[in-house]
Amino acid sequence: MADRVAEPSGGTLTAYRALLGAQARSQTAYRTSFVVDLLGNVGATVFDVLTVLVLYGVTRELGGFTLRETLVMVGLTAVAFATADLLVGNVERLPRYVRTGLFDAVLLRPLGALPQLLLMDLPLRKVSRALFGLAVWVAALSVAGIEWTPARVVLAVVAPLAAVVFFGAVFVATATVSFFWVESGELANSVTYGGRDFTSYPVTVFEGWFRAAFAYGLGFAFVSYQPALALLGRADPLGLPAWAGWAAPGVALVALAGAAAAWRVGVRHYRSTGS
Amino acid sequence: MGSVTATVAPPTDSNVIPRFRTFWAISRSGFRRYATYRQAAVAGVVTNSVFGFLKCYVLLAVAGTAGAAAGYDRAQIATFVWAGQGLLAVILLWGWTDLADRIRTGDVATDLLRPVDPVTSYLATDLGRAGYAALARMLPPVLVGPLFFDVHLPTRWATLPLFLTSAVLAVVLCFACRFLVNATAYWLQDVRGPMILWTLGSGVLAGLYFPLRFLPEGVQWTLWLGTPFPSLLQTPLDVLVERDPTPTQVGLVALQAGWAVLLLAGCRWVQRRAERRLVVQGG
Numbered sequence: 001m002a003d004r005v006a007e008p009s010g011g012t013l014t015a016y017r018a019l020l021g022a023q024a025r026s027q028t029a030y031r032t033s034f035v036v037d038l039l040g041n042v043g044a045t046v047f048d049v050l051t052v053l054v055l056y057g058v059t060r061e062l063g064g065f066t067l068r069e070t071l072v073m074v075g076l077t078a079v080a081f082a083t084a085d086l087l088v089g090n091v092e093r094l095p096r097y098v099r100t101g102l103f104d105a106v107l108l109r110p111l112g113a114l115p116q117l118l119l120m121d122l123p124l125r126k127v128s129r130a131l132f133g134l135a136v137w138v139a140a141l142s143v144a145g146i147e148w149t150p151a152r153v154v155l156a157v158v159a160p161l162a163a164v165v166f167f168g169a170v171f172v173a174t175a176t177v178s179f180f181w182v183e184s185g186e187l188a189n190s191v192t193y194g195g196r197d198f199t200s201y202p203v204t205v206f207e208g209w210f211r212a213a214f215a216y217g218l219g220f221a222f223v224s225y226q227p228a229l230a231l232l233g234r235a236d237p238l239g240l241p242a243w244a245g246w247a248a249p250g251v252a253l254v255a256l257a258g259a260a261a262a263w264r265v266g267v268r269h270y271r272s273t274g275s
Numbered sequence: 276m277g278s279v280t281a282t283v284a285p286p287t288d289s290n291v292i293p294r295f296r297t298f299w300a301i302s303r304s305g306f307r308r309y310a311t312y313r314q315a316a317v318a319g320v321v322t323n324s325v326f327g328f329l330k331c332y333v334l335l336a337v338a339g340t341a342g343a344a345a346g347y348d349r350a351q352i353a354t355f356v357w358a359g360q361g362l363l364a365v366i367l368l369w370g371w372t373d374l375a376d377r378i379r380t381g382d383v384a385t386d387l388l389r390p391v392d393p394v395t396s397y398l399a400t401d402l403g404r405a406g407y408a409a410l411a412r413m414l415p416p417v418l419v420g421p422l423f424f425d426v427h428l429p430t431r432w433a434t435l436p437l438f439l440t441s442a443v444l445a446v447v448l449c450f451a452c453r454f455l456v457n458a459t460a461y462w463l464q465d466v467r468g469p470m471i472l473w474t475l476g477s478g479v480l481a482g483l484y485f486p487l488r489f490l491p492e493g494v495q496w497t498l499w500l501g502t503p504f505p506s507l508l509q510t511p512l513d514v515l516v517e518r519d520p521t522p523t524q525v526g527l528v529a530l531q532a533g534w535a536v537l538l539l540a541g542c543r544w545v546q547r548r549a550e551r552r553l554v555v556q557g558g
Contacts, residue, residue: 033465040471047475051484058344058489059337183314190325197329205336208423210328 063204075140079133080163176266305403357420364412451538482509
């Protein structure tokens with residue numbers, strides 16, 4: 001790894017750009033497939049939003065929140081999760097790299113293991129989903145009847161960014177499980193996609209230890225629920241103070257630090273398949 | 276089974292019993308094959324249960340203080356969700372690309388050499404897999420649910436046999452759908468597009484995201500009669516939670532049977548068409 005330090009940083013950047021360029025070319029080579037992929041990826045998020053609309057077709061309130069209020073959380077989650085999934089979601093493939101020993105090749109190359117892993121198959125098709133998420137976020141903000149103040153405008157920009165960092169950290173942290181448990185399969189999904197589903201609804205919908213674990217133990221309450229309360233100017237029915245909505249960036253940074261530590265421990269723990 | 280190979284002409288006399296024996300043998304090997312992945316099954320159960328909690332709380336919130344939504348009371352909702360989480364793994368809505376992979380790599384040529392029709396042998400394997408999933412993937416969420424939520428237990432004697440029939444039909448129907456989606460590889464090579472459409476469509480239209488009864492009645496009718504999707508998940512679950520009186524339950528299961536027969540016939544037809552034009556890749 002010592003020679004990596006000696007190399008000019010321009011070389012590293014060129015290498016990453018070459019990786020990214022190759023990915024973009026290969027993924028757009030089959031144009032029809034790529035377009036179907038783009039559409040399919042939007043579809044997933046469209047159906048998530050549609051589900052919320054259908055649920056509100058049956059009831060007027062969900063956990064004490066109206067459709068317009070819930071849409072703020074849905075929009076925030078949609079844009080943040082889709083963006084995190086686009087940038088970091090690829091780390092989901094780690095179990096396969098560990099199982100097949102392909103991770104050896106990643107470690108041998110003179111580039112960082114995590115950036116390589118993310119760039120080895122950057123899913124460009126997910127761009128469509130991120131853009132749709134952004135549209136939902138903007139639309140939700142405009143129909144929610146928010147009394148705009150400079151502070152809230154800042155929050156409307158900062159909250160999605162913090163949520164992207166948070167979801168990204170969750171993706172990386174859960175993927176590291178496969179360093180220790182190769183056959184963990186879809187276990188990571190329960191926290192990544194589960195977290196997305198959790199943050200799409202007001203925390204008041206959930207109850208008991210399950211709510212405590214996801215909302216405060218894992219910190220998902222600070223991804224969309226608390227920022228949404230701050231934007232809407234509503235007091236938290238669960239009793240957290242008003243500044244909790246502003247804690248999102250802090251919580252995201254803590255999650256990031258945790259994920260980075262987990263990754264480092266995981267890579268050290270990695271033993272090749274030994275073929 | 277006797278020795279049947281590609282070079283020996285298959286027996287011409289029609290004998291049903293050896294066929295059943297072959298089917299049974301393939302099913303058993305399917306069961307054993309999936310039973311090897313025990314750790315993956317544990318991880319799958321945990322994941323399914325987490326999503327069970329998420330969905331159950333959300334749908335219970337929909338029922339809210341009124342205590343009912345679209346004809347389901349709170350206990351029925353809980354049963355719907357937890358049985359649904361289990362059934363999802365039994366019918367295996369997602370993640371089956373075996374056939375498509377074998378078509379792309381050319382391995383499917385081996386399947387065509389065998390003296391058993393590919394549709395039949397894949398179906399037998401899938402039933403074996405479903406049998407294992409019913410024990411390892413269906414049972415845990417069905418047991419976890421009642422620990423944390425009040426669930427609805429069937430009160431009519433006819434419900435349980437109807438549900439079992441409905442579940443088996445759902446497995447067969449889901450297999451047929453997956454086979455058709457995979458079989459597009461004969462023409463397209465890359466099945467990612469059809470697979471995405473299937474994943475999206477089946478999740479929503481089968482009743483996984485929300486019970487289809489939440490939709491307007493006209494849409495419900497169109498979905499049930501016009502597409503096989505509600506028959507995959509919504510029908511067995513509606514039967515189990517006794518959403519409708521017995522005659523309606525029987526009608527829904529009969530509709531399921533109709534779809535299963537239709538799509539299996541479709542599989543046969545597609546397979547035969549594909550065999551006529553298949554060019555196996557490689558040397």
